Amino acid sequence: MKLILAEKPSVARNIADALQIKTKKDGYFEGGEYIITWAFGHLVELYDAKDYDEKMSSWKMENFPFIPQQFKYKVKSSPKDRSKVDSGARKQLGIIQSLIKRRDVEAIISACDYDREGQLIGDSIIYRGGKQQKPVYRLLLNEWTPEEVRNGLRDLVSNEAMKPLRDAGISRQWVDWVIGINLTSVATLKYQKGKRKALNIGRVLLPTLKIIYDRDKEIEQFVPEDYFKLQAAFRTNENEEYSGVYVKDQSDQFKDKEVLEEISKLIQGKSGTISNVDRKKKKEYPPFLFNLSNLQGFVTSKWQGWTSDKVLKVAQSLYEKKLITYPRTASTALEESLVNKARNVLEKHIADLPYKDEIKFTRSKRVFNNSKVESHSAIIPTYLMPKRLNSDESIVYTAIKNRFIMQFMPIAQYEETKVITEITDGEGNFTFHSKGRVQLVEGWKKVEKIQSKDQLLPNLQLNEKVQLHDAEVSSHVTKPPKHHTEKTLLRVMETCGKSFKEEENDEILGSILTGFSIGTPATRAETIKKLKTVGYIKAEGKNLTCTELGRKLVETFPVKDLLNLEFTGRLEKALSDIQKGNALKREFLQMVFQFTADSVEMIKQDSDTVIPTVSRRASANEVLGKCPQCGGKIIEGKKGFGCSNWKSGCKFVIWKNDKYLKAMKKKPTKTMVKELLKKKQAYVKGLTSKNGKKFNAYLSYEKNPENDYFSWKMEFHREGSSS
Numbered sequence: 001m002k003l004i005l006a007e008k009p010s011v012a013r014n015i016a017d018a019l020q021i022k023t024k025k026d027g028y029f030e031g032g033e034y035i036i037t038w039a040f041g042h043l044v045e046l047y048d049a050k051d052y053d054e055k056m057s058s059w060k061m062e063n064f065p066f067i068p069q070q071f072k073y074k075v076k077s078s079p080k081d082r083s084k085v086d087s088g089a090r091k092q093l094g095i096i097q098s099l100i101k102r103r104d105v106e107a108i109i110s111a112c113d114y115d116r117e118g119q120l121i122g123d124s125i126i127y128r129g130g131k132q133q134k135p136v137y138r139l140l141l142n143e144w145t146p147e148e149v150r151n152g153l154r155d156l157v158s159n160e161a162m163k164p165l166r167d168a169g170i171s172r173q174w175v176d177w178v179i180g181i182n183l184t185s186v187a188t189l190k191y192q193k194g195k196r197k198a199l200n201i202g203r204v205l206l207p208t209l210k211i212i213y214d215r216d217k218e219i220e221q222f223v224p225e226d227y228f229k230l231q232a233a234f235r236t237n238e239n240e241e242y243s244g245v246y247v248k249d250q251s252d253q254f255k256d257k258e259v260l261e262e263i264s265k266l267i268q269g270k271s272g273t274i275s276n277v278d279r280k281k282k283k284e285y286p287p288f289l290f291n292l293s294n295l296q297g298f299v300t301s302k303w304q305g306w307t308s309d310k311v312l313k314v315a316q317s318l319y320e321k322k323l324i325t326y327p328r329t330a331s332t333a334l335e336e337s338l339v340n341k342a343r344n345v346l347e348k349h350i351a352d353l354p355y356k357d358e359i360k361f362t363r364s365k366r367v368f369n370n371s372k373v374e375s376h377s378a379i380i381p382t383y384l385m386p387k388r389l390n391s392d393e394s395i396v397y398t399a400i401k402n403r404f405i406m407q408f409m410p411i412a413q414y415e416e417t418k419v420i421t422e423i424t425d426g427e428g429n430f431t432f433h434s435k436g437r438v439q440l441v442e443g444w445k446k447v448e449k450i451q452s453k454d455q456l457l458p459n460l461q462l463n464e465k466v467q468l469h470d471a472e473v474s475s476h477v478t479k480p481p482k483h484h485t486e487k488t489l490l491r492v493m494e495t496c497g498k499s500f501k502e503e504e505n506d507e508i509l510g511s512i513l514t515g516f517s518i519g520t521p522a523t524r525a526e527t528i529k530k531l532k533t534v535g536y537i538k539a540e541g542k543n544l545t546c547t548e549l550g551r552k553l554v555e556t557f558p559v560k561d562l563l564n565l566e567f568t569g570r571l572e573k574a575l576s577d578i579q580k581g582n583a584l585k586r587e588f589l590q591m592v593f594q595f596t597a598d599s600v601e602m603i604k605q606d607s608d609t610v611i612p613t614v615s616r617r618a619s620a621n622e623v624l625g626k627c628p629q630c631g632g633k634i635i636e637g638k639k640g641f642g643c644s645n646w647k648s649g650c651k652f653v654i655w656k657n658d659k660y661l662k663a664m665k666k667k668p669t670k671t672m673v674k675e676l677l678k679k680k681q682a683y684v685k686g687l688t689s690k691n692g693k694k695f696n697a698y699l700s701y702e703k704n705p706e707n708d709y710f711s712w713k714m715e716f717h718r719e720g721s722s723s
Helices: 009-018 089-099 114-126 144-151 157-192 205-221 259-268 294-304 308-320 335-350 391-406 484-495 506-510 521-533 550-554 566-579 583-607 670-680
Strands: 001-008 028-031 036-037 043-045 073-075 107-111 136-138 224-233 242-246 273-284 412-425 427-443 465-477 537-540 543-546 633-636 640-643 652-656 684-687 694-703 708-714
Touching: 001 009, 001 089, 001 114, 001 136, 009 028, 009 036, 009 144, 009 308, 009 484, 036 391, 043 157, 073 089, 089 114, 089 205, 089 335, 107 114, 114 157, 136 157, 157 566, 205 484, 205 521, 205 543, 205 550, 205 566, 224 259, 224 521, 224 684, 242 412, 259 412, 259 465, 273 427, 294 308, 294 391, 294 521, 335 391, 484 521, 521 537, 566 583, 633 670, 670 684, 670 694
Parallel strands: 001 036, 001 107, 107 136
Antiparallel strands: 028 036, 043 073, 224 242, 224 465, 242 427, 273 412, 273 465, 412 427, 537 543, 633 640, 640 652, 684 694, 694 708
């Protein structure tokens, strides 16, 4: 028998289905020559500081730096009470260990995710008792479709070959523990007085905060400047009109309004001559295949209310349902070995498309390129067609499917025309530039019905005479940089700020070497979420800005290396090098442990400053929608979701302990409230009837005709639709 260890129960079920194993026992499946068991992600975790030494139970400055001589693991703690062991994890760990020891088990196969965390999860369980006597193999898959599972089991690799990946996972875990435990404790002791709230300090958390802080400061320090343009309207002999802007020394922006007004007077009633016509056909390639960061950026910028964390969770769900390939990838291309598989996937997904005759499978370097693949290929759909998707899954799945199909559509083409019109006067020559654009081939833009902004010009000819119809000086003001959104923040984290401009296209960004970044595709969303949770940043619509706490921390914290993108990028690059076998775990750990010890001393020696914390609830006053009673802002309070105009007498509120919902074992959530305010109805899953059965329904919250209070109404189909 061979024992397969999966990372999650859903993945174990996928493997069992692929092998047609139906028999389920307590904590595992069994059939034929396989036993399939599972973890729940991490079943073990690093010791807390107090587990090593009782004196670490309370934070005292003299106890730091604290770096264990030997790192130890324990069964993970209960999420509800960290002083207790998670009973489910302990039970499953016991089942796995007993299966490993079974006499008929000849070999162990780790089928955890093919990444640092997956390697760490599998190895921390398999080698928990020390060196393993039975041979251990690794199942390396990019998707959980039956065909891939069966092929993967025929092509196992020795788990020893995964040592560099394991070393990278252990290094990441240990350094984050050491930096977090030491610097969070010492910074809190140093900069908090009285009743303390922990100042969370982390290797990835702080440089990400600094990115947002720097943009906020740029905006604050921006000084707007007035500038002016001279716009002219011309008319041809055929009575066609077009416009042009006055250009001098390659600029169309001028500080002196009076000069432009004088030129406007001089050219009134004059004719112009077409001195240059430049027509060029240009190609527009589709954006590259999605990696996780680009997928998160695309969805969060296009769909209201989405966060990068939510995109990751939905993508992970699609992956576990065998519908997409591994989502936590940094690559925007596919391995060249996947050509035949990609052809098969494409054929499955285009059968019913109205433009299927335009789709042609090609083996291009933009799509299939080993040099642009880092561990995992880009995200694409699998050959399995979804039977049913919820609205969130549909958004993410459709984005991935469309991006894949685009790669095999014709290249979009347009013609760009640049025209120079000259007006000659006794005072000199005045040059006006015009630009037009016409889409010639729609190509891949058909997939998402992307509209091109055509700007038509008349069919102007060189030396043609035109008449000035009108001229006007317009006033403008320079604009500050835009606040970061999750999309732009992810892009800076992905490239560590290198060669980054918001207007750069995916092709340029796709060529930037991976490895030198802030965090990994798997952790960036979690970092942004944590920055919000601990009150360092806040979301205002799609914009991310620093809170007072976040600003004060950046300005006070003395370990500037930890705020530095370059430094953090080098740490991530070192982890990437360990993973590739190009660097040693021991040397990396020694360097970071020394850095941590030096940082602790630096904080201790720093001048005494208090960083006042604000209540986390106050920092998270996200506007959930418009009050149906008075039009005010609905925000989350301690006891309910209510109107900000409550002091003025508005009574609208949805209580968190609402009795109607409580009777059905539900509590209102931010998502539910947002949907109620936006659509007048919310689709709520998992309600419980009086006899204990689960059901789904549409709920609305409607004002009573007789008074100012609201009551719930339930329907089993959306209002206005047929049942």
